[in-house]
Amino acid sequence: MEKSALIAGLEALLGKDRVLTDEQVILDCSKDYIGFRVYERFDGRFDVPRAACVVKPKNTNEVSAALRFLNEYKVDTVPRTGGSSVTLGLEPQEGGVILDGSDMNEIIGLNEYDMMVTVRCGTPLAYLENYLNERGYTTGHQPQSLPMAQVGGLVATRSIGQFSTLYGGIEDLLMGLEAVLPCGEVVRIKNNPRRSVGPDLRHLFIGSEGMLGFITEATLKIFKYKPEDRWMNAYAIRHMKDGLALFREIMVEGYRPAVMRLHDEVEVETLFEGVAPDEYNLLLFVAEGPKPVADATGAFIDEAIRKYDYVDLGKKPVESWLVTRNDTCDDMDRPKYYKMRAVADTCEISAPWSVIGEIHSAVRERMPEELDNLVTVGGHSSHSYVQGTNIYFTFGYFLGMKGGEYARPDYMHVVKIIMEETLKRGGSIAHHHGSGKYRTQWMPEEHGSSYTLLYKLKEALDPNGIMNKGVLLVERE
Numbered sequence: 001m002e003k004s005a006l007i008a009g010l011e012a013l014l015g016k017d018r019v020l021t022d023e024q025v026i027l028d029c030s031k032d033y034i035g036f037r038v039y040e041r042f043d044g045r046f047d048v049p050r051a052a053c054v055v056k057p058k059n060t061n062e063v064s065a066a067l068r069f070l071n072e073y074k075v076d077t078v079p080r081t082g083g084s085s086v087t088l089g090l091e092p093q094e095g096g097v098i099l100d101g102s103d104m105n106e107i108i109g110l111n112e113y114d115m116m117v118t119v120r121c122g123t124p125l126a127y128l129e130n131y132l133n134e135r136g137y138t139t140g141h142q143p144q145s146l147p148m149a150q151v152g153g154l155v156a157t158r159s160i161g162q163f164s165t166l167y168g169g170i171e172d173l174l175m176g177l178e179a180v181l182p183c184g185e186v187v188r189i190k191n192n193p194r195r196s197v198g199p200d201l202r203h204l205f206i207g208s209e210g211m212l213g214f215i216t217e218a219t220l221k222i223f224k225y226k227p228e229d230r231w232m233n234a235y236a237i238r239h240m241k242d243g244l245a246l247f248r249e250i251m252v253e254g255y256r257p258a259v260m261r262l263h264d265e266v267e268v269e270t271l272f273e274g275v276a277p278d279e280y281n282l283l284l285f286v287a288e289g290p291k292p293v294a295d296a297t298g299a300f301i302d303e304a305i306r307k308y309d310y311v312d313l314g315k316k317p318v319e320s321w322l323v324t325r326n327d328t329c330d331d332m333d334r335p336k337y338y339k340m341r342a343v344a345d346t347c348e349i350s351a352p353w354s355v356i357g358e359i360h361s362a363v364r365e366r367m368p369e370e371l372d373n374l375v376t377v378g379g380h381s382s383h384s385y386v387q388g389t390n391i392y393f394t395f396g397y398f399l400g401m402k403g404g405e406y407a408r409p410d411y412m413h414v415v416k417i418i419m420e421e422t423l424k425r426g427g428s429i430a431h432h433h434g435s436g437k438y439r440t441q442w443m444p445e446e447h448g449s450s451y452t453l454l455y456k457l458k459e460a461l462d463p464n465g466i467m468n469k470g471v472l473l474v475e476r477e
C-alpha cells in the first residue's frame with residue numbers, strides 16, 4: 001500500500017493527532033536497547049528500517065479499528081508500549097506501522113478483596129507499583145526496567161522481576177487479559193485463581209512478543225507490601241559452585257526468599273568493587289512476607305551457608321543494592337562505556353541445577369579464546385526454582401582498534417557462544433528477555449519438534465503475517 005494512502009486511511013479511522021509521521025518520533029519508537037544498537041546510535045551509525053508512521057490508539061476500539069485496516073492491507077505492524085526492549089523486538093519493517101499503546105494508561109480497578117488489579121496496557125509499572133505501595137500492596141513484579149516498562153510489554157515478553165523467587169514471573173501473576181487479534185476481533189480471558197477448561201489461553205499472549213495480537217488490558221495479582229518486615233543479608237562465598245549448591249538446597253528444602261542473587265567474582269570486580277574479598281563471589285538475599293516466615297527463611301540461609309568457605313557481610317550490601325538496582329535506567333545510552341569505545345551488555349539463559357555451573361564455566365572459558373577484544377565476561381544467578389536457575393551473563397568488548405562496524409558481528413559472536421554452550425547442555429536460550437529479532441535463528445533448536453506448533457498458531461491467528469515479523473519464528477520461503 002502507498003505510504004500516503006496508508007497514513008490517510010489510519011487518520012480517517014483514528015484522527016490526525018493519533019498518527020505520527022515525524023521521522024524522529026518514528027526513530028525514537030523503533031529504538032531498542034540491545035548493546036550494539038546503543039553503540040551504533042552513539043557512533044552515529046543507527047540505521048534501522050523506517051516505519052511509515054506511529055499510531056497511538058486511545059482505547060481498545062481504536063486498536064481494533066487500526067488492526068482491521070492494517071490486516072486488510074497486509075501492513076507489517078509492531079506493537080509497542082514502554083519501549084524498553086533489548087532484543088530488537090521493536091524494530092519495524094520498512095514502510096510498516098508501529099502500534100503504540102502507551103497512551104492507554106489507566107488503572108481500571110483495584111479489587112482488594114479478591115487481591116487483583118486491572119490496568120490498560122500502557123500503564124507504567126513504576127506508576128502502578130507506587131499506587132499499590134501507597135495502599136499497602138505490591139504486584140511483586142520488580143524487573144530492573146521498572147522505571148521504563150509498561151504492562152502490555154511485560155506480558156508480551158514474559159517478563160520477570162528481581163523478587164521472582166517468591167512471586168514468580170509475569171506468567172504467575174497474570175489473572176486474565178483483553179487482547180485484539182490481528183483481524184480486529186477483541187478477545188477477553190476472565191480472571192480466576194485457576195481453571196480446568198482446556199489449554200491455558202493466557203499463554204497465547206504471555207511471551208508472544210506481539211506476533212499473535214495486541215494486548216490491551218491485563219489483570220495482575222497483588223500481595224501485601226510490608227518492606228519493614230524483610231530479612232536481608234549478604235555473604236561472600238569462595239566458590240561459585242558452592243553458591244549454586246546453596247541456592248539449590250534453599251529451594252529444595254522449601255524456602256522462598258524473594259531475592260537470591262549470586263554474582264561471580266568477575267562481577268564483584270566490575271559491579272560491586274570492594275564489597276567482597278578478592279576472588280570471592282557475592283550472595284545477596286531478601287526474604288519477605290509475614291515476619292516469622294521471613295525470619296525463618298533467613299535463619300535457614302544463615303545456618304546452611306556455614307558448611308562453605310564464606311564471609312558474612314551483613315545487610316549493608318543488600319540495602320545499597322536495593323537503592324541502586326535500577327539506576328542503569330537513568331542513563332540508557334551509557335556514555336561511560338561507549339566513550340571508551342566498548343560495548344557492554346547482558347544475556348540470560350536458564351538450565352537445571354545439574355548443568356548450570358558447567359554452562360557458566362564453559363562460556364567464561366570460550367569467550368576469551370574466540371574474542372581477542374573481550375574486556376570482561378562474568379555472570380550471576382538471580383531467579384531460582386526447585387529444579388534449576390538462570391545465569392545472566394554480563395560481557396564487554398572493546399571496539400577501539402576494530403571500529404564501530406564490528407559492534408554487531410562481535411555482539412552476535414558473544415551471543416552465539418552463550419546460545420551454543422546452553423543448547424549443548426539442554427538449557428533454555430532465553431530466560432526472560434525473549435527472542436526478539438536477534439535470537440530467532442536459535443529458536444528451531446530451542447523448541448525442537450514442538451516448534452511447528454508456533455507456526456500453526458501464527459497461521460491460525462495471523463494468517464496475513466502482519467504482526468511483528470522476525471520475532472520467534474524463522475521466516476519461511
Ligand SMILES: Cc1cc2nc3c(=O)[nH]c(=O)nc-3n(C[C@H](O)[C@H](O)[C@H](O)COP(=O)(O)OP(=O)(O)OC[C@H]3O[C@@H](n4cnc5c(N)ncnc54)[C@H](O)[C@@H]3O)c2cc1C
Pocket residue numbers: 033078079080081082083084085086089090101121142143144145148149150151152153154155156157158159160161162209210211213214215216328329432433436468471
Ligand atoms: C535496563 C533494562 C533492564 C531490564 N531488566 C529486565 C528485567 O529485570 N526483567 C525482564 O524481564 N526484562 C528486563 N528488561 C527487558 C524489558 O524491559 C522487558 O522485556 C519489558 O517487559 C518490556 O516492556 P515494555 O513495555 O518496555 O515493552 P516494549 O519494549 O514496548 O515491547 C517489548 C516487546 O513486546 C511487544 N509488545 C509491547 N506491547 C505490546 C502489546 N500491548 N501487545 C502485544 N505485544 C506488545 C513488542 O512488540 C516487543 O516485541 C530490561 C530492559 C532494560 C532496558
